[in-house]
Amino acid sequence: MMRLALGSLRRHRGAYLGTFLAAFLAVALLAGAGLLLFSVLTAKPPADRFAATAVVLSGDREVTLQTVRKKKDKVKTKTKSERLTGAGTLPVDLAGRIAAVPGVADAVADYAFPVAFPVRGEDGAPVVGHGWASAALTPYTLEQGRPPAAGEVVVDADLAARGGLSTGDQVPITTRTGVRTLRVSGVAAPAGRDGLPAQGAVFLADREVPAVSGLAGPTAIGVLAAPGADRAALAAAVRAVAGDATLLTGADKVRGDLPGALPDYIGPISIFGFTIGITAFAAVFVLTGTVALGVRQRLRELALLRTAGATPGQLRRLLGLESVVLAAVAAVPAMPLGVVVARVVAARFRALGAVPAQFTVGVNVLVLGGAAAAGVLVTFVAARIAGRRAVRIAPTQALVETATAPRGGLLVRVLAALVTAGGAVAVLSFVPLGGPLGMGMSFVSSALLLCAVAALGPVLVRALTAVVGRLTRVAGVTGWLAGTVARVESRRVAAVAVPLVLMFAVNATMLLNSSLLGRLTADEHAARNAPATGQVTGPAGLPLDAVGDLAALPGVTGAAATLPTRAIVAQGGKPEDHPSQGLFLAGREAAIDLGVREGRIGGDDTFAASSYLVRQYGWRVGDEVPIWLADGYQVTLRLAAVYERSRGFGDMALPARLVAAHDPRGLVAAVALRYDGDVASRIRERWPALRVTPTAEAVRAGDAQNQQGAWELMVVISLGFTAIAVVNTFAIATAARRREYADLRLAGATAGQVHRMVTGEAAITVAVGLLLGAAVAGIVVGAFSTAQDGVFRLIVDPVTYAGMLAGVAALGMVAGALPIRLVLRRRALPAVADGR
Amino acid sequence: MTPTVVEVLDVTKSYPGSAGVRALDGVSVGFAAGTFCAVMGPSGSGKSTLLHCAAGLDRPDSGRVLLAGQEISGLREPKLTTVRRRRVGFVFQSYNLMDSLSVWHNVLLPQRLAGVRPDRSWAREVMRRVGLTGRENDRPGQLSGGQRQRVALARALAGRPEVIFADEPTGALDLSTGREVLALLREAVDGFGTAVIMVTHDPAAAAWADRVVFLADGRIVAELADPTVEKVAAQMTAVSAR
Structure with a gap:
């Protein structure tokens, strides 16, 4: 065999x-x-800032919820957690208690907080601030200068080189508590290198750190072991004192670092x-x-x-x-x-x-x-x-x-088509396509519809070719032949058309949906900012306190400051993370229009939520909702308003003070101002670092653009693969028909007539493929679009749509008509007897 | 003397690969209009090559071919195709029908390809003569081998060709079906005045012809008028023994 x-x-x-x-x-x-998936799943943080420690205690790095369900005699405990974007803190006195544990040489209270610095680290790595005591955790040692005193800073050698800094220079540092200009007192580096990969480090005087960082306590405590101490015993002893702090050892110690300081692999x-x-x-x-x-x-x-x-x-x-x-x-x-x-x-x-x-991509034999x-x-x-x-x-x-x-097997085909099409309908009807799952689910439904098309292919194609094939008759005998052959050979036409359907449906869905989202986001962004005359932004963001000064300028009638953050709310025991904003409003006129549907934004201990979130969680205005902020701090706020324009903004508008205090960045990204007169020039005069952009020229947020790029790359890959599939299928189908073409030639067809017939068949196949593809894409895009804003759209973007149609059609025609030219060389005559 | 419909003059043809071996080596032969001529010879004698060159399916290396008085050896595609489909019909061992077309459409296909209005009443008459009335809407795949060969014959005749080239038309058929097809070829000659040039290796088939031409090693080695099975068989034995 x-x-x-x-x-x-x-x-x-x-x-x-x-x-x-x-x-x-x-x-x-x-x-x-x-x-790629394997590599992101197994990606290790590139460096351990806690390398010198034996044990690290950290504040909360995730929100964990437990639900206990009783089922007959069994008690089921479910634990669900969601990672925080900030870092929870530990009690201020804990380090002192840990230091007293036997075997502990020192317990260092580590404050880690993001800092806006004139330069970033290698590959745009963020800069993180610490107290000088934290230098011992890695350890960083001084290469020049001395440890920082009040008003001073030690920078790592890598940042010093990039910023051209040396001892004695003045350098501005922005944190959520404000902008400070500090004097460089020294340059430090970890052993053997200039800085840690993926994070730049600056060290402040320990006394100043709580005030500069705005942290209520250390984000972690690094425990240095005494020489000869038994590590396991040490960990056990520390655990006994640590209370509910998280104890980390070995490779896990890095998790005690500031989340923003580690490369984030969740998105990828x-x-x-x-x-x-x-x-x-x-x-x-x-x-x-x-x-x-x-x-x-x-x-x-x-x-x-x-x-x-x-x-x-x-x-x-x-x-x-x-x-x-x-x-x-x-x-x-x-x-x-x-x-x-x-x-x-x-x-x-x-x-x-x-x-x-x-x-980096790791090569794993098992994955291959x-x-x-x-x-x-x-x-x-x-x-x-x-x-x-x-x-x-x-x-x-x-x-x-x-x-x-x-x-036969028609029954099986119909059943398969019914099941997959039913699945698609179920996905489109029951999954909230307007939410974060929308894109993925719209793809799932188009995949299911494609399976239905593939299963029912011959039947659908027979019906369609009966119509399309009739149309080609006007093209004379070759058109008639093409139509007749296509109708009879509907299975083959289906086999060739299905990759075309796949190519059009998958790529059109992806392109149109993302273009729709992009446009809706841009529209909502514009509508939100319409009331504002201008947008004020700083190079690294503005401390919240500065907004009051801006709002108090004569001529300013309204101000709205936004602090981007993420917040977690729970649904059925499962914590879910949502992009949110800290919102600060001032003035008698609104400078931002969120499209409030219900209630009023503002008031102590209240928040507003997007209509999507309200629907998702079944909230009503007036409900008290527990919310976890970026550092894991839990507050309960009353829902005061529901707004519509959440795209590119976030699903919750939280009190700005609260966000400034609990998001490690805690800076205002932009202030929308409503004003008359020369306010813009006065702002530029008084704060030269700030930029005032008229609302009309304001650009979109950059975060969405990363996703957009990744999305486009995926479309390119998918286009390439499906295009090859189309060409491949056409080539296989043509090669097998050599004999049929020879017979045609023998019956008196000129080579030109055969070419025309094949072109006609390709046109029928392409037309059928595009019709089915447009049907699949139309169903999915229509449902997606309706879910977004209630408007049913099929085409979304005429240029993209026409481009896709033309591109797929051109590829199909070339793939359908070209192989025949190779099979039927110009003068080669039908191989009559041996043509099998 | 009846006029010749196909005239082959000093035609030479060799195929690449078999260097030095000539499939046809200076063959000259004429075929009279309205007659039935069989071409015989052992395997590799060049009989199929002769048929292909005479029908304009293949181009000779040298020499001339005249089809109904028109020189076709110098013609290029697609002119060659248009001459062929106006003057010539084909019947081959492997039928060469379009499987996706019905019998009726197959029969009319050459005329439609030629861009002429198909002569439907004549086509119906031809269908009746070959005994396929009532099978017009069947597809070739639903027919038996003999029926398919009759479709091929009807297709060839529907265009009122001056000559029908037949390459082993009975090769895939059983004895009695083969005989029916030969009788139809004979009738094409006697009833419609079409010339038939048929390649065969079967003496019984050749005996239906008016004249038999024998080929060996690319040359014409013998001819036989008014053949009988015995005479053809004897001649074949002689030719093969050379």
């Missing part, structure tokens, strides 16, 4: 090339996406998870289709084997074995290509800022092997499914001109 399979592969080298290519690309993409994990989802779907989809097409084109050979005495079981094994050999061989060069793909994508994502600059195994498995299963009916082909079929597989 093995020999037969291998021999068959060798003999039909050309026919298998298409399957080989599909398997090769599928495995490469799976491997690439798998490696979801991006790469999504990438692997799309890739896996497209790869499996394309591979299955290609394998099925390949099997169908070998029906005659299968029938011949049946004549030679092969049982259906043997044919099934033959098909299975062939596919395994083919996919395994394809996987060998595909795995290195997967590594290349992962590296290229990672480099591009690094450049876009969608992944931390320190991100897994991708190869998945590719082999998919090919195998696809071959078995495609062969399911084919192997029962009657031996007599070998004797007739065209082998046709036993028909």
